[in-house]
Amino acid sequence: MKLTRRMTFAAMAGLMALGAAAPAYAADLIAIITPSHDNPFFKAEAEGAAAKAKELGYDTIVLVHDDDANKQSELIDTAIGRKAKAIVLDNAGADATVAAVKKAKDAGIPAFLIDREINASGVASAQIVSNNYQGAQLGAQEFVKLMGEKGNYVELVGKESDTNAGIRSKGYHDVIDEYPDMKSVAQQSANWSQTEAFSKMESILQANPDIKGVISGNDTMAMGAWAALDAAGRKDVIVVGFDGSNDVRDSIKAGGIKATVLQPAYAQAQMAVEQADQWIKTGKAPAEEKQLMDCVLINGDNAAKLETFSLSQ
Secondary structure, three states: OHHHHHHHHHHHHHHHHOOOOOOOOOOOEEEEEEOOOOOHHHHHHHHHHHHHHHHOOOEEEEEEOOOOHHHHHHHHHHHHHOOOOEEEEOOOOOOOOHHHHHHHHHOOOOEEEEOOOOOOOOOOOEEEEEOHHHHHHHHHHHHHHHOOOOEEEEEEEOOOOOHHHHHHHHHHHHHHOOOOOEEEEEEEEOOOOHHHHHHHHHHHHHHOOOOOEEEEOOHHHHHHHHHHHHHOOOOOOEEEOOEOOHHHHHHHHOOOOOEEEEOOHHHHHHHHHHHHHHHHHHOOOOOOOEEEEOOEEEOOOOHHHEOOOOEOO
16 A cells, blocks of 8 residues: 555656646646747746636646757657647647647647647647737838838848748848848848857857847847847947847836837737637637737837736736
8 A cells, every 4th residue: 555655656746847737647638838938938828828727727737849849749749648638839840840730639639839830731720820920010110210211230030940930031021121221231040049149149240340230030039139239339239129028128128129029928828728628628629720919019118018928008
């Protein structure tokens, strides 16, 4: 009897190490899988999904794939093995994720994607994403305005395997390229990383000391770029980001970064859980698989209303 109890405690300890709030094979379990929580955007997604799931009476496991498709596949295997009722996923690659989501579907577990799309339809039950093109156009319009419609500028692009990186870049250029006096002198990927953006910005600045602006594919890279500019004594350079993080909000309020574009990470994650709940209870998928949520420009006028990727009225 004592042996049985010790095994039970050991099993429970293992589950706690995975971040589980319930015993294995919980009757109502939702798996939440995102990139690293080092990025506050992804942390907000996980927290929003977990809070909504708890509110609706579900247990959760919160897992991180670190943008590694192989690790993501293993985590989906974990969700399948734990007999999760649904998966909420911010995926690790538009192409690399398709097989893993299909594997879950074949096991009877629907996947509700947030933030990033995959290059397939009919595999995920929902793909709830920000209107990245619309948001990028908002950011670019503000950038052009702040630049006075002229000057040399730099673009920092996100991870090449991420569909959002390309969509945002296209949205930026479809606006900026209409202004002949706006000149792109460098376009480099910093892979959504603040550290990499800092390093890239240092090198770009040495080669192009006359730059007037930097437009970034996300806030994390914008923060890295601003740190490099600040260290070089170039606070005159205009920086615009994308995401709506608290860090950039604070920088805007302090007169640093000039603007960003809010994509509602917390609300997206909660919507995914609500739709998963509907599927679990009724077997009905959302009417539309792909669902777009519009973005909002954040600048000095409304930055004070921004909190954890949500804008108060």
